[in-house]
Amino acid sequence: MDRRQQKTRAAIFAAFSTLLAEKSYSKITVQEIIDTANVGRTTFYAHFETKDDLLKALCEELFGHIISSTLDCTHTHGLYSDRNAPESVFCHLLQHLQEDEKNILELLYCESSELFLRYFKDSLNELIQNQFVNQNRKNNTDIPQDFLVNHISGSFVEMVLWWIKGRMKQTPEELDRYFRAVIEPVL
Amino acid sequence: MDRRQQKTRAAIFAAFSTLLAEKSYSKITVQEIIDTANVGRTTFYAHFETKDDLLKALCEELFGHIISSTLDCTHTHGLYSDRNAPESVFCHLLQHLQEDEKNILELLYCESSELFLRYFKDSLNELIQNQFVNQNRKNNTDIPQDFLVNHISGSFVEMVLWWIKGRMKQTPEELDRYFRAVIEPVL
DNA sequence: AATAAAAGAAAACAAATTGTTTGTTATCAA
DNA sequence: TTGATAACAAACAATTTGTTTTCTTTTATT
Numbered sequence: 227m228d229r230r231q232q233k234t235r236a237a238i239f240a241a242f243s244t245l246l247a248e249k250s251y252s253k254i255t256v257q258e259i260i261d262t263a264n265v266g267r268t269t270f271y272a273h274f275e276t277k278d279d280l281l282k283a284l285c286e287e288l289f290g291h292i293i294s295s296t297l298d299c300t301h302t303h304g305l306y307s308d309r310n311a312p313e314s315v316f317c318h319l320l321q322h323l324q325e326d327e328k329n330i331l332e333l334l335y336c337e338s339s340e341l342f343l344r345y346f347k348d349s350l351n352e353l354i355q356n357q358f359v360n361q362n363r364k365n366n367t368d369i370p371q372d373f374l375v376n377h378i379s380g381s382f383v384e385m386v387l388w389w390i391k392g393r394m395k396q397t398p399e400e401l402d403r404y405f406r407a408v409i410e411p412v413l
Numbered sequence: 414m415d416r417r418q419q420k421t422r423a424a425i426f427a428a429f430s431t432l433l434a435e436k437s438y439s440k441i442t443v444q445e446i447i448d449t450a451n452v453g454r455t456t457f458y459a460h461f462e463t464k465d466d467l468l469k470a471l472c473e474e475l476f477g478h479i480i481s482s483t484l485d486c487t488h489t490h491g492l493y494s495d496r497n498a499p500e501s502v503f504c505h506l507l508q509h510l511q512e513d514e515k516n517i518l519e520l521l522y523c524e525s526s527e528l529f530l531r532y533f534k535d536s537l538n539e540l541i542q543n544q545f546v547n548q549n550r551k552n553n554t555d556i557p558q559d560f561l562v563n564h565i566s567g568s569f570v571e572m573v574l575w576w577i578k579g580r581m582k583q584t585p586e587e588l589d590r591y592f593r594a595v596i597e598p599v600l
Numbered sequence: 601a602a603t604a605a606a607a608g609a610a611a612a613c614a615a616a617t618t619g620t621t622t623g624t625t626a627t628c629a630a
Numbered sequence: 631t632t633g634a635t636a637a638c639a640a641a642c643a644a645t646t647t648g649t650t651t652t653c654t655t656t657t658a659t660t
Contacts, residue, residue: 266638376575384567411598453609
């Protein structure tokens with residue numbers, strides 16, 4: 227990609243992030259993004275069709291590598307390979323979040339965090355779905371599989387939301403223990 | 414309240430609901446609401462300060478009575494009074510939703526359903542919180558109580574979302590059974 | 601039935617936002 | 631070096647927002 231394009235893209239992402247830390251998504255205007263990023267009006271629209279489009283792109287940029295890195299992790303271990311194994315997929319995800327390579331946390335700690343977590347949940351759903359298929363687990367209960375998949379990814383996302391809103395006082399390992407406690411009985 | 418006010422309020426709510434069935438919340442303009450409701454511009458702003466304000470009012474109108482009626486229910490039984498009792502609080506809530514006295518379902522089956530369910534979750538959180546306090550339950554695990562409360566209300570809302578998106582194929586009783594299966598081990 | 605108070609309507613308003621177009625300049629990659 | 635590409639500024643029509651002003655209609659009360 228053209229070096230100029232990279233710069234503008236980065237500038238717009240940065241401006242958008244800055245604004246999201248200040249105010250909610252719905253109150254941010256394209257105009258403000260343009261001003262903050264200090265790019266021409268035409269330039270913005272050459273990169274993104276709408277504000278929603280920008281949000282989507284940012285989410286992909288942010289969650290893409292976390293998810294794919296986690297996917298590698300699930301190839302070696304399962305969702306919860308071993309009842310005592312410290313490296314569960316969920317712990318992995320939480321650690322990634324806490325390391326915060328791409329300043330995700332600032333974004334997640336904002337009024338519009340739910341917006342981001344919806345994207346996150348979609349990716350998560352696929353990931354967990356695959357796990358179920360691969361492990362080819364038989365249901366001891368007669369609860370539908372997609373209910374369980376939704377329950378797990380949903381609970382995880384709600385937990386992250388709770389974690390963030392509570393100013394992330396717990397370590398990823400602690401959280402993972404809580405999550406195991408409420409999810410393992412189901413599996 | 415003045416009969417005229419009631420009528421306008423109802424007209425605006427109806428218009429808003431109609432529009433929500435067509436398009437997402439963020440794309441609905443105050444102008445459209447005014448046109449659809451067939452009320453004067455001044456009138457709208459006399460009732461609601463902003464579109465967000467309207468949304469909030471609608472949510473209170475919709476969920477208010479469901480929650481309070483459920484509150485009565487929790488006074489007699491607990492969250493899950495008896496392991497075999499059919500009338501759990503959750504089943505109660507789901508039945509209320511399905512009966513759909515106030516056409517909530519049309520609203521929940523729209524692009525912006527998550528918006529409504531956020532309001533719902535807040536009410537739910539209080540309700541469950543109170544249950545915990547009243548029952549004065551001792552934790553056999555060392556999982557924090559507010560984690561559990563969030564887990565339960567979060568899971569419930571995610572389940573309802575899943576239910577609605579899947580076109581509500583399950584009965585409230587079925588759903589309640591699923592929910593018990595994944596939640597009771599935690600309690 | 602008369603009346604004062606309250607609510608609604610219509611029109612106009614400035615200010616801001618959106619998405620597009622046009623012509624020009626700067627930067628990149630080969 | 632040069633052709634292609636991206637960025638820019640300025641202007642644009644259309645739309646939206648929230649407010650103000652004036653006038654009409656509907657209530658509730660006497």
